[in-house]
Amino acid sequence: MASRGAAMVNYLKHLPRLTRLRMFEAAARLQSFTLASQELNVTQAAVSQQVRMLEQELGVTLFVRLHRGLDLTEQGQELFRTVSTALSQIATVAENMRAASRPPVIRVGVTFAVATFWLIPRLPAFRAAHPDLEVHLIATDRGFDSVADQVDIGVAFGDGAWAGFTPTLLKESTVFPVCAPAYIEAHPELKDLDSLLHQVLLSMEDDRPGRLDWGEWFARLGIDGSRASRMLKFNSHPLVIQAACEGQGVALGWTLLTDDLIASGRLVKALDECVKIPKSFFFVERQDKATAHTRLFKEWLLQKF
CATH class of the missing domain: 1.10.10.10 (Winged helix-like DNA-binding domain superfamily/Winged helix DNA-binding domain)
Structure with a gap:
């Protein structure tokens, strides 16, 4: 020595x-x-x-x-x-x-709406059960592909095909009109699709192809949506839903995104009509980054469905 x-x-x-x-x-x-x-x-x-x-x-x-x-x-x-x-x-x-x-980090890609209305309210339970893991949310409103190279796993909306990721179906998509209970009370004339055309329709300003907006939603039900007289637009989906919760109009509600708000009574279905679309919500896992920690998060998340 x-x-x-x-x-x-x-x-x-x-x-x-x-x-x-x-x-x-x-x-x-x-x-x-x-x-x-x-x-x-x-x-x-x-x-x-x-x-x-x-x-x-x-x-x-x-x-x-x-x-x-x-x-x-x-x-x-x-x-x-x-x-x-x-x-x-x-x-x-x-x-x-x-x-x-450092604690292991799980990087999760989500839309702002999924993060705001579904995942964030549930994360405290995951952290309490697994305090040794850190969860970093990477949110976008421009599609999962825009953050795919930054994450290990995610909750993605689409047709189930993302290069380099293995998808697991979480929930199929149904789209329907939602509003605050106070809005329904203030507009007793809202009883059918024709009367819906004359309400304040809350919409997201988004020019991406394939995006379901009010015009497309009405068209799938055989209604001319161009007759809608009042439209209030926002640049993010969470803002649209927040405006609906505040009684400012009627928004398009999506399964998964508005389920908790309807269950809590902050939103109600304005009408029973709904449109089922081919895109769905998927859990996606990067094929070259699957670890015991990402599998643990996946098992926890799948238990919520």
Whole structure:
């Protein structure tokens, strides 16, 4: 043991200061003292001085100073390869150690509506049962594909085909008109589809193809939706549903998204008419990132259906 300690002391005597090596590596990689100083948050003069002192310590010239940058000498290239490899290995080991000490993270992709009206109210129960796991929600209103590369699992709405993900059907989609109980009381004339056309219809402003809006919903029931006289539009689905809960009009309600609000009495079905659409809600799991933690979340979520 003593010989190892002595060898280490002897080894350290030949090692240049880490500060000088870091500044040299940044300058060599960026081919600029100025850019290296910006990356390391020090002055350009400090980088230049530390590199010069490193050159004096080693007795070699590491850079050829050019008018608009730097170029490595042969000795500089050799040192850069060694230093960059060593720093990269140290950084990798350090990050692995940090990751090992952090709680496992499950990244879940959802729409804002699914997150707001279905998943978030249920998450406290999952966290209470599994306090050692962290759940990060990544929400979007632009379709699951827009966040697919950022997540491990998700609740997606579509036809069940997402590249690289295994889908499990959660619930088929039925769409129907919903409003606050107070809105029904204030509009006793709302009794059929024709009278619905004359109500304030709450809608999401979305030009994506295939999106079900009021016009399409009425068309599937054989009604000319262009006769609708009053439309109030929002740029997100949660805002549409919130406006309906506040009695500002009638919105299109979706199974899964409005089930809890109807069960709690905040919303009611304005009419019994409904439209079943081919797209559904799926649990999706990335095929190359399935872990014990994602399977645990999947088992918990499926128990809710």
